[in-house]
Each structure stands twice: as structure tokens, then as C-alpha cells.
Amino acid sequence: xxxxxxxxxFWFVPWPFIWVGLATVLYFKLKREDELEDKMExxxxxxx
Amino acid sequence: xxxxxxxxIIYLSVLLSIGLWFSRKSSASTEQYLLGGRSLGPAVTxxxxxxxAMSGFMFMGAxxxxxxxxxxxxxxxxxxxxxxxxxxxVLGKRMRRMSEILGALSPIEYLEKRFESPSxxxxxxxISIVFLFGYVCAQFIAAxxxxxxxxxxxxxxxxIIGISVIIIYTVAGGYLAVxxxxxxxxxxxxxxxxxxxxxxxxxxxxxxxxxxxLKAIDPTYLSIWGKGLAYYxxxxxxxxxxxxxxxxxxxxxxxxxxxxxxxxxxxxxxxxMISALWNQxxxxxxxxxxxxxxxxxxxxxxxxxxxxxxxYTLFPGIFAALLLSAIMSAVMSTADSILMxxxxxxxxxxxxRFINKNASQKTMILVSRLCILMGxxxxxxxxxxxxxxxxxxxxxxxxxxxxxxxxPYVSSVYYKNANYIGCLCAMIGGATTNIIxxxxxxxxxxxxxxxxxxxxxSILGMIIGSRFGRKPSAEVQEAFEQSRQKRFFSKxxxxxxxxxxxxxxxxxxxxxxxxxxxTGVDTYExxxxxxx
Numbered sequence: 208x209x210x211x212x213x214x215x216x217f218w219f220v221p222w223p224f225i226w227v228g229l230a231t232v233l234y235f236k237l238k239r240e241d242e243l244e245d246k247m248e249x250x251x252x253x254x255x
Numbered sequence: 256x257x258x259x260x261x262x263x264i265i266y267l268s269v270l271l272s273i274g275l276w277f278s279r280k281s282s283a284s285t286e287q288y289l290l291g292g293r294s295l296g297p298a299v300t301x302x303x304x305x306x307x308a309m310s311g312f313m314f315m316g317a318x319x320x321x322x323x324x325x326x327x328x329x330x331x332x333x334x335x336x337x338x339x340x341x342x343x344x345v346l347g348k349r350m351r352r353m354s355e356i357l358g359a360l361s362p363i364e365y366l367e368k369r370f371e372s373p374s375x376x377x378x379x380x381x382i383s384i385v386f387l388f389g390y391v392c393a394q395f396i397a398a399x400x401x402x403x404x405x406x407x408x409x410x411x412x413x414x415i416i417g418i419s420v421i422i423i424y425t426v427a428g429g430y431l432a433v434x435x436x437x438x439x440x441x442x443x444x445x446x447x448x449x450x451x452x453x454x455x456x457x458x459x460x461x462x463x464x465x466x467x468x469l470k471a472i473d474p475t476y477l478s479i480w481g482k483g484l485a486y487y488x489x490x491x492x493x494x495x496x497x498x499x500x501x502x503x504x505x506x507x508x509x510x511x512x513x514x515x516x517x518x519x520x521x522x523x524x525x526x527x528m529i530s531a532l533w534n535q536x537x538x539x540x541x542x543x544x545x546x547x548x549x550x551x552x553x554x555x556x557x558x559x560x561x562x563x564x565x566x567y568t569l570f571p572g573i574f575a576a577l578l579l580s581a582i583m584s585a586v587m588s589t590a591d592s593i594l595m596x597x598x599x600x601x602x603x604x605x606x607x608r609f610i611n612k613n614a615s616q617k618t619m620i621l622v623s624r625l626c627i628l629m630g631x632x633x634x635x636x637x638x639x640x641x642x643x644x645x646x647x648x649x650x651x652x653x654x655x656x657x658x659x660x661x662x663p664y665v666s667s668v669y670y671k672n673a674n675y676i677g678c679l680c681a682m683i684g685g686a687t688t689n690i691i692x693x694x695x696x697x698x699x700x701x702x703x704x705x706x707x708x709x710x711x712x713s714i715l716g717m718i719i720g721s722r723f724g725r726k727p728s729a730e731v732q733e734a735f736e737q738s739r740q741k742r743f744f745s746k747x748x749x750x751x752x753x754x755x756x757x758x759x760x761x762x763x764x765x766x767x768x769x770x771x772x773x774t775g776v777d778t779y780e781x782x783x784x785x786x787x
Binding site for chain 1: 340344462467478521531535539
């Protein structure tokens with residue numbers, strides 16, 4: 208494990224992956240929200 | 256002057272030219288100049304936000320911290336690597352909507368309008384000015400040290416040259432130029448730091464080789480508790496170290512203003528992704544270089560110079576010059592934003608709001624420019640006569656700003672009943688706690704990081720304080736509800752918000768147009784009147 212003590216390895220190494228994973232989840236969540244907003248706006252414009 | 260010194264000077268000239276070129280390009284008309292913010296997509300938004308946030312601290316303070324504490328210092332990097340994700344996802348859309356509804360043009364004005372009290376603006380302005388200047392002073396010291404190493408000039412002369420470049424760049428550059436040069440600077444920072452990181456990494460035999468060598472010197476360097484197990488079992492210190500750079504950004508006025516000047520709420524998602532990737536490439540490397548410094552430069556007199564010393568020890572010549580250019584990039588991209596923000600706060604939130612309500616644009620611009628100049632002079636004096644370490648000053652100023660403003664900004668969009676008394680208690684309580692904790696070194700006796708202590712007091716201040724005094728008005732409560740909803744503006748309106756919410760652009764534009772810096776431009780007044 209790259210010469211780390213086990214405690215240091217498990218506390219430090221996963222974090223970059225956790226952050227990128229979280230950013231990916233947020234990206235798709237925000238994308239879905241944006242698409243939903245566009246759809247709502249289109250429907251609103253059609254109803255006018 | 257050596258060849259690398261000349262390369263460095265050329266780099267500075269090129270950077271200034273880019274700034275001026277973008278200013279000229281975007282100033283074909285005032286409207287185009289002000290609308291520049293509208294064209295900022297997620298990549299530039301992410302880069303400008305991150306390069307503003309990542310200061311000279313990353314090249315000097317971070318390696319020094321790792322040199323001192325060992326792998327424990329990486330707790331700070333872990334929080335930092337996720338800071339932009341948290342910042343953008345928590346505040347991003349809501350704050351942008353709320354600031355538009357309230358018609359706020361600066362982060363401090365935003366607080367006054369949300370919490371409905373001029374006292375909030377007074378206290379907020381004082382805290383932000385004092386600590387923003389402390390923060391920018393750290394950047395000046397970093398610039399002086401970097402230039403001194405590179406050019407061989409004395410520290411004092413380097414400081415004056417470095418600060419002069421920053422001030423000229425700040426006044427002449429403008430918001431669009433700042434944003435686009437931040438993009439270039441961000442790339443140089445990554446290439447510079449990752450380049451030296453890779454070379455140094457293989458020089459010491461990779462992580463295994465690095466850890467093996469550290470273990471041979473002192474096994475506690477590898478511990479999560481710091482060298483000599485200095486913080487053993489002190490989770491309050493660890494949590495504070497993570498939180499200061501993960502959530503602390505939400506309390507920095509010069510970073511928060513980026514939310515207000517985004518192209519649209521749609522920019523958030525791309526900016527989250529890009530900044531997250533950029534962070535993972537950039538943030539950990541300076542800390543690892545600090546650890547490499549323990550092995551390769553064990554007797555270094557000033558640990559803040561580890562990266563520059565490594566550059567000259569391992570890679571003299573052009574590469575070292577490029578790396579030092581990256582340091583200046585980090586310093587400049589932060590310093591120009593802070594100076595611009597501090598100038599805006601002093602001129603708009605203090606001078607125009609309380610001293611001269613009918614100040615003409617010309618007067619406002621003069622005040623703003625004088626404030627920036629004054630900040631520069633104070634910075635030079637402090638940096639020459641009382642130069643504290645970049646690391647200590649940044650952590651202190653960053654922590655105090657974060658403790659003062661984080662809770663008010665988050666509460667403004669998540670806590671409906673938050674009122675002005677809560678806001679004042681949170682700002683004063685949070686900032687004071689951080690100052691007392693740091694100056695009396697209470698972290699050693701309590702095991703609690705100053706940022707965590709300040710945060711807890713600030714949260715309590717907001718909750719308890721909001722139970723007293725008048726409740727938020729019906730208008731503010733309505734604005735709060737609207738900011739929680741999904742987009743309620745039309746697409747067209749949403750896209751146009753940026754021009755209203757880029758105070759830096761507005762400020763510089765007024766200066767440029769009033770001084771007829773660019774010929775053939777419309778005046779700001781004409782622009783406003785045509786819009787109305």
C-alpha cells in the first residue's frame with residue numbers, strides 16, 4: 208500500500224475518488240434539474 | 256539577469272498583454288464590455304473560481320505545512336479538494352437567484368438586503384476589509400519571495416515590483432480579462448505543479464520510496480496525527496482542518512461573488528465537474544512536494560521556499576522559470592480578485608452607502624482606485640516590516656472570513672427565519688472566536704481547531720440571535736421561497752443576469768469609460784438609460 212500505514216492509507220487515499228464520484232452524481236442531478244426546468248418552461252410557453 | 260529571469264519577465268508581459276487585449280476586445284462597446292460576464296461558460300467559471308481560491312498559499316504555505324507536520328497536512332488538502340463541489344452545490348443556484356431577487360450587486364450588499372439592516376453592512380464591511388487585506392498581504396509576501404529567488408533582487412525590491420505588476424493588472428485588467436487570464440493561469444498552475452510533481456515523484460522512487468525515506472527519518476511523519484503524534488486523538492483538530500477549506504470558501508466574499516456573476520444557473524453543473532477534476536490534479540501535489548522536501552532539502556532555512564528550491568535543485572533553467580511563473584499566476588489570480596473586491600466594498604458598501612450617497616461615478620471610481628492603491632501600500636509596508644509566514648496569515652485570514660460569513664450566507668438561503676440579530680451574532684461571534692482561539696493558541700489546550708470553534712459559535716449565534724428582534728419582512732420571506740424554487744425567470748432574463756451581477760466588471764467599466772480609456776465607447780449612463 209505504497210508504504211503507508213494501514214490507517215493513513217484508508218483515511219487518505221479514497222478521497223480523490225470520493226470527490227470525483229460526488230461531482231459526477233451532482234453533475235447528473237443538476238443536469239436533470241436543468242432539463243426539467245426547460246421542459247416546464249416549454250410547457251408554460253405552449254399554454255400561453 | 257539570468258535567462259530564466261528574462262523568461263519570467265516575458266511571461267509577466269504576456270499575461271498583462273492578454274489582460275489588456277481582452278479588455279480592448281470586450282470594450283468595443285460598453286454593453287459588450289459589461290455583457291462579457293454572460294459569455295463565461297463552465298470551464299472559465301470553474302477556473303476563475305479555483306484560481307482565485309487557490310492562492311500563493313498552495314505553492315508556499317501548503318508545502319511548508321507538509322514539511323512541518325508530515326502526512327497530517329493532507330487533511331487540509333482533502334477538504335480543499337472537495338471545496339468547490341460543496342461551495343457550488345450548496346450556494347450556487349440559490350444564492351444566484353436570491354441575489355437577483357434582492358437586487359444585490361456585492362456580497363456585503365447582499366447580506367444587508369437579505370437581513371434588512373445597515374448594521375450588517377457596516378460590520379460585514381469592516382471584517383471583510385481587514386481580513387481581505389490580510390489575505391492579500393500574504394499573496395504579496397509570496398510574490399516577493401518568488402521573485403526574489405528568481406531574479407536575485409532583494410526581497411524588498413522584488414516585493415515592490417511584484418505588487419506594482421499586480422496593481423497595474425488589477426486596475427487595467429477588468430473582470431473579463433481577470434476571468435480569461437485566470438483560465439490561462441489555471442492551466443499554467445496545473446502544468447507547472449504537476450510537471451515538477453512527476454519529476455520529483457520519480458526522483459524519490461514514487462510514493463513507496465517517499466514513505467520509506469520518511470519512515471527512516473521519523474515514522475510519525477506517516478501518521479494521520481502529525482509529526483510526533485502532535486494531534487493524536489484530536490478529532491476536533493482534524494475536523495477543523497478538513498472543514499476550513501471544504502466549506503470555508505462559502506464565507507469568502509471574493510469567491511462568493513463568482514456565484515453572482517455566472518452565465519446562468521446552468522453553468523453550475525459543468526463548473527462542479529471541471530473544478531472537481533482540476534482540484535484532484537492540482538491540490539495534493541504541493542503537499543507531496545513538501546514531504547519530498549523533508550528528504551531532499553532537510554536543512555532548508557525557509558520551508559515556504561521548498562517548491563522554488565526543488566525547482567532549482569532538480570530542474571534548473573527554463574522549467575524552473577515556468578514553475579515560478581506558475582507561482583506568480585497563483586498569486587496574481589488571487590490578489591487581483593481580492594483587491595478588486597476590497598475596492599468595491601470600500602467604495603460601494605462604505606463610501607457610497609454611508610459617507611456620500613450622491614457620489615458621482617467619477618468620485619466612486621476615484622475612491623475605488625485609491626482604496627486599491629492604499630491596500631497595495633499597506634501590503635508593502637506590512638510585508639517588508641512585519642512579514643509573517645504565508646501559511647499562518649492565510650489560515651488566519653481565511654479562517655476568520657469563513658467563520659464570519661459562512662453561516663450568514665448559507666442561512667440566507669436555507670434558514671427562513673434568520674434575521675439581522677442572528678446575522679450580527681454569527682459574524683461577530685464567529686470572527687471573534689477564531690481570532691481569540693488563534694491568538695491564545697487555545698487549540699492545544701482544547702483540541703479544537705480555531706475554524707471549528709468559530710463555526711460552532713457562529714451557528715449558535717445565528718440560531719439564538721434569530722429568536723430576538725424583528726422577523727424577516729414578508730418581502731424577504733417571499734424572496735426566500737422564490738430562491739428555493741426551480742427557475743422562475745424566463746430564459747432570456749436568466750441569461751442577462753450576469754451583466755447586472757458583475758460588480759467588478761461594472762466598476763472597471765465605469766473607470767475605463769469615464770477616463771475615455773477606450774475610444775468610441777458608450778458611457779455607462781447611456782447604457783443604463785437605453786436599458787431602461
